Amino acid sequence: MAISTTWESENNSLTIQMDDKFDYSKVQEFRQAYVETPAQPEEILIDLTATQYMDSSALGMLLNMQKYFSDKGVNYKIVNSRPQVARILKISRFDKKFDIS
Amino acid sequence: MRILIVDDESLNRTLLHHILEEEGYKDCIEARDGYEALKLATQFSPDLVLLDVMMPGMNGFEVAPKLKSLYKGSYLPIIFITALDDRESLIKCLEVGGDDFVSKPFDRLILAAKIRAHSRIRLLSKRVDKQNQELLGFRRKVDREHTIVEHIFSNAIVNNQTVSRFFDYKVSPAATFNGDVFLCEANPGGGLYFMVGDFTGHGLASAIGALPVTRTFHALALKGVSICEMAYVLNEMLLQLLPPDMFFAAILVEVDASGTRLSIWNGGMPQMLLKSEAGELVRKFPSKHMALGILEQSEFDRECDVFDAQQGDQLFVCTDGLMEITNAEGKMLDEEGLERWYFASPHVTAEHLYQQARAYLGEAEPHDDMTIAIYRATPLYELKETIQLSTTPFEIMMILTSEDLKKDQALEALLDMINSQPGLNWIRSDLFTVLTEIFNNSLEHGLLNLDSRVKRSPEGFITYYEQREQRLAELEGGFINIVTIYSPEKKTLTIIVKDSGKGFDIENVKMPQLTSSSGRGVQLVKELCESVEYSEGGTKVTLVMKI
Numbered sequence: 334m335a336i337s338t339t340w341e342s343e344n345n346s347l348t349i350q351m352d353d354k355f356d357y358s359k360v361q362e363f364r365q366a367y368v369e370t371p372a373q374p375e376e377i378l379i380d381l382t383a384t385q386y387m388d389s390s391a392l393g394m395l396l397n398m399q400k401y402f403s404d405k406g407v408n409y410k411i412v413n414s415r416p417q418v419a420r421i422l423k424i425s426r427f428d429k430k431f432d433i434s
Numbered sequence: 435m436r437i438l439i440v441d442d443e444s445l446n447r448t449l450l451h452h453i454l455e456e457e458g459y460k461d462c463i464e465a466r467d468g469y470e471a472l473k474l475a476t477q478f479s480p481d482l483v484l485l486d487v488m489m490p491g492m493n494g495f496e497v498a499p500k501l502k503s504l505y506k507g508s509y510l511p512i513i514f515i516t517a518l519d520d521r522e523s524l525i526k527c528l529e530v531g532g533d534d535f536v537s538k539p540f541d542r543l544i545l546a547a548k549i550r551a552h553s554r555i556r557l558l559s560k561r562v563d564k565q566n567q568e569l570l571g572f573r574r575k576v577d578r579e580h581t582i583v584e585h586i587f588s589n590a591i592v593n594n595q596t597v598s599r600f601f602d603y604k605v606s607p608a609a610t611f612n613g614d615v616f617l618c619e620a621n622p623g624g625g626l627y628f629m630v631g632d633f634t635g636h637g638l639a640s641a642i643g644a645l646p647v648t649r650t651f652h653a654l655a656l657k658g659v660s661i662c663e664m665a666y667v668l669n670e671m672l673l674q675l676l677p678p679d680m681f682f683a684a685i686l687v688e689v690d691a692s693g694t695r696l697s698i699w700n701g702g703m704p705q706m707l708l709k710s711e712a713g714e715l716v717r718k719f720p721s722k723h724m725a726l727g728i729l730e731q732s733e734f735d736r737e738c739d740v741f742d743a744q745q746g747d748q749l750f751v752c753t754d755g756l757m758e759i760t761n762a763e764g765k766m767l768d769e770e771g772l773e774r775w776y777f778a779s780p781h782v783t784a785e786h787l788y789q790q791a792r793a794y795l796g797e798a799e800p801h802d803d804m805t806i807a808i809y810r811a812t813p814l815y816e817l818k819e820t821i822q823l824s825t826t827p828f829e830i831m832m833i834l835t836s837e838d839l840k841k842d843q844a845l846e847a848l849l850d851m852i853n854s855q856p857g858l859n860w861i862r863s864d865l866f867t868v869l870t871e872i873f874n875n876s877l878e879h880g881l882l883n884l885d886s887r888v889k890r891s892p893e894g895f896i897t898y899y900e901q902r903e904q905r906l907a908e909l910e911g912g913f914i915n916i917v918t919i920y921s922p923e924k925k926t927l928t929i930i931v932k933d934s935g936k937g938f939d940i941e942n943v944k945m946p947q948l949t950s951s952s953g954r955g956v957q958l959v960k961e962l963c964e965s966v967e968y969s970e971g972g973t974k975v976t977l978v979m980k981i
Contacts (some may be wrong), residue, residue, distance in 0.1 A: 360899040393954070400892045407969075
């Protein structure tokens with residue numbers, strides 16, 4: 334499996350579906366997923382339904398994405414995170430920068 | 435064609451024998467009375483009998499039914515030869531079991547014509563008899579094979595009872611073999627999985643697919659994969675296995691340890707219904723995908739519905755066999771009818787729905803397999819207790835040279851080894867994070883001398899990983915040693931990582947800022963482990979994880 338993206342032009346919303354591993358091997362692929370959108374995204378959803386494994390470079394990638402869109406008022410959401418993954422996000426206090434569910 | 439001639443007068447016998455031989459019937463035998471007739475019939479199995487009526491001892495009327503009874507099932511033509519011409523006698527000939535009669539004196543042409551007509555029926559009867567025997571033999575063979583297959587199925591497709599008790603379900607095949615599948619299994623990471631599926635058609639041909647599906651489902655469940663990946667892998671397997679006109683509609687559900695978070699992948703199955711404890715509709719989960727075994731992997735859509743239910747909510751799923759039942763008036767139950775049944779009261783059981791379906795069918799038998807499964811949201815923490823922790827201690831030592839490190843497979847191999855031990859994959863997500871962090875620290879900073887400060891800008895972040903790749907490719911010499919020690923007594927996993935790098939100032943590692951691009955790894959490791967200890971100038975780290 335690989336990362337897949339869905340674009341909704343109605344509300345300029347980008348959904349990035351991660352696969353089972355969100356780690357340093359995804360650096361390029363993850364960046365590709367958000368730099369090549371048809372328009373400036375207003376909302377980015379990171380769907381972690383399938384993600385079981387995560388390391389700190391994933392956290393770096395998420396922050397890096399925010400930096401990329403800085404001052405553009407993008408609304409970020411991390412959705413469907415499994416308990417283990419949610420815990421890592423919580424330990425890193427990502428709930429302060431992302432809307433996590 | 436063997437003909438038995440029964441007459442007490444030798445003149446008549448000789449005459450008949452002669453006529454028959456001239457007509458081409460060379461295989462004739464003669465009996466002088468009824469007793470001899472029965473004896474010869476048993477011994478030589480004639481195909482036709484010419485029977486005199488008036489004989490001393492046992493007359494023809496008595497002999498006929500006895501002869502007939504010797505030939506169970508197949509047709510033995512009996513033609514009476516009689517001088518009697520009153521209607522009553524002639525009728526009696528036929529009533530006692532005779533098939534025809536010829537009068538004395540014989541009309542040669544009529545006799546020959548009658549023998550030909552009856553021998554045609556006799557041949558037909560023999561052919562039918564032979565086919566019946568063959569069918570019977572075939573039937574026995576099929577029955578024997580079915581018994582064997584049934585035995586295999588009943589042993590191969592079994593659900594773990596500690597998991598299945600969380601379900602109210604009813605499985606009802608239309609034939610001996612079920613083309614429907616209901617499977618459930620605990621998730622080693624907490625919670626459970628279940629799947630309700632329906633192969634095209636029913637009976638043995640569609641049930642056969644249940645075997646690989648069951649195997650794959652259990653193997654994937656044991657690995658704790660996500661439901662999306664499970665659907666993806668099952669699709670791949672079925673695509674390769676099934677003929678083009680056959681597929682597998684399926685619903686896959688993962689429930690988390692709290693028992694309320696539902697991840698649902700529905701491919702070609704009827705909608706799932708979520709009912710509140712009060713009996714109201716909470717939500718419907720219609721099919722969003724094609725059935726498994728149709729789409730190529732590149733076209734496959736693994737998107738799931740994720741929904742947070744309330745404790746006590748009931749998730750209802752059934753196969754289309756239930757909705758497609760038809761009553762005596764020819765009206766199909768349909769989706770709406772089934773919804774009415776299910777929402778008739780807050781607690782409708784699978785058995786109740788099944789009985790209702792049987793009543794709806796009336797005298798008719800269902801045409802398709804029917805499966806009903808209801809999951810009631812309830813905390814699943816106790817499932818963890820059923821997972822046995824391995825009692826065998828072990829120690830794994832990996833010495834990774836620069837060549838091994840370039841292959842980038844060592845960590846995965848180590849994780850696979852550890853996770854294969856019973857109970858240890860309970861912590862697989864945490865273990866992945868911890869090992870990856872420690873390993874990458876050793877590799878990136880110890881061996882490759884990468885500077886985390888590069889990661890501060892978005893471009894630098896990418897540059898950092900490009901440098902990582904480049905320097906790793908050029909790396910010569912150096913090592914990373916990983917020792918993993920499992921103690922079943924203490925229920926701990928100790929990980930010691932030592933690298934050949936220069937190390938770092940142990941005293942000077944600070945807690946990172948939330949926005950900084952590095953240092954979070956150390957923080958994560960500290961949270962996930964019971965203890966973290968650096969030594970040997972920062973080239974060695976010892977971690978203890980609690981299981």
